[in-house]
Each structure stands twice: as C-alpha cells, then as structure tokens.
Amino acid sequence: MNEWREVPFLVEMSWAVIDYHRIQRCRRCHPDGWCPRVAVARARILAWRRVNQRW
Numbered sequence: 604m605n606e607w608r609e610v611p612f613l614v615e616m617s618w619a620v621i622d623y624h625r626i627q628r629c630r631r632c633h634p635d636g637w638c639p640r641v642a643v644a645r646a647r648i649l650a651w652r653r654v655n656q657r658w
Contacts, residue, residue, distance in 0.1 A: 614651045617644035 623629070624641050632638040 608655060611651065614648055617647045620644040621648075 620640050621644050624632070624638060629638065629640060631640055
C-alpha cells in the first residue's frame, strides 16, 4: 500500500539546499564544486527515501 506521507521538514530543507546550489555557490563550496552541505542534503534525502519505501 502506498499511502501519502508528509515530507519531514529537514527533507524539504535538503531539497532547498540542492536547489540553491544549482544556481549559486555558498561559502563552504570547494573550488572543485564539492560542498559538504550538498553531501549532507543528498544523504538525508536518500535515507528518507529508504525508510519511506519500507513503510
């Protein structure tokens, strides 16, 4: 059964971080384009998807 679940606030903010970094860089972005904030956001979204699929 796929019932609709509310997206947690931290996951929504993670999507906002990724959207922001598509347009511009933050002060933590490395010269090669890697950013720790984006890495954390992607990990959080991936973890939420895994947990959400189990339910």
